Amino acid sequence: MATLAAIIGRILIAALFILAGLDKVLDTGATAEYIQSATNLPGSLALPTGVFEIAAGLLLASGIGTRLASGALIVFTALATILFHSRITDPVQAQMALKNLAVMGGLLMVFAYGQVRGNLGTWRERDRAHDAEVEAARAEGRAEAATPVVTPAVTPTAPPAATRPSD
Numbered sequence: 782m783a784t785l786a787a788i789i790g791r792i793l794i795a796a797l798f799i800l801a802g803l804d805k806v807l808d809t810g811a812t813a814e815y816i817q818s819a820t821n822l823p824g825s826l827a828l829p830t831g832v833f834e835i836a837a838g839l840l841l842a843s844g845i846g847t848r849l850a851s852g853a854l855i856v857f858t859a860l861a862t863i864l865f866h867s868r869i870t871d872p873v874q875a876q877m878a879l880k881n882l883a884v885m886g887g888l889l890m891v892f893a894y895g896q897v898r899g900n901l902g903t904w905r906e907r908d909r910a911h912d913a914e915v916e917a918a919r920a921e922g923r924a925e926a927a928t929p930v931v932t933p934a935v936t937p938t939a940p941p942a943a944t945r946p947s948d
Contacts, residue, residue: 788844791895794887795842798854802834820864833857841891851891858885 805812805827812831813824837857840850858881866878 787894791847791891792842794884794891795838797884798834798838802831802838805831847895848892851888851895855885855888
């Protein structure tokens with residue numbers, strides 16, 4: 782279950798970047814205007830930024846290079862927060878900054894635990910191995926329960942008699 786949750790979570794976080802990247806690539810003019818108006822950066826960064834978001838998001842979603850992709854996206858999201866959402870006195874900007882912090886938290890979880898591939902065969906193999914271990918443990922428990930445990934009777938022994946030193 783944890784494996785499935787990790788894969789779905791990783792895909793959902795990746796979808797955020799893939800869709801944002803597609804938006805930037807499909808409408809580079811509006812993105813370039815926004816970049817120039819919000820920061821001192823050139824608008825020509827719109828297309829490379831969109832391509833980066835799509836590529837990193839696809840890597841993240843596929844499970845290939847998840848640590849590299851999540852690390853790069855953490856840095857990217859931190860920079861975007863500082864450059865575009867630093868006016869936290871504005872409620873909308875504060876909300877966007879908090880959203881980005883949450884995304885960075887999710888990306889940190891992917892960085893730490895997201896090396897799980899989305900392969901159904903791998904899940905089945907793990908489930909079979911787990912089931913075999915559980916069955917072996919149960920069989921061992923039944924075997925131990927069926928065999929009476931014999932404990933040797935302990936009889937107290939008298940302490941050895943004191944011996945006299947020879948003259």
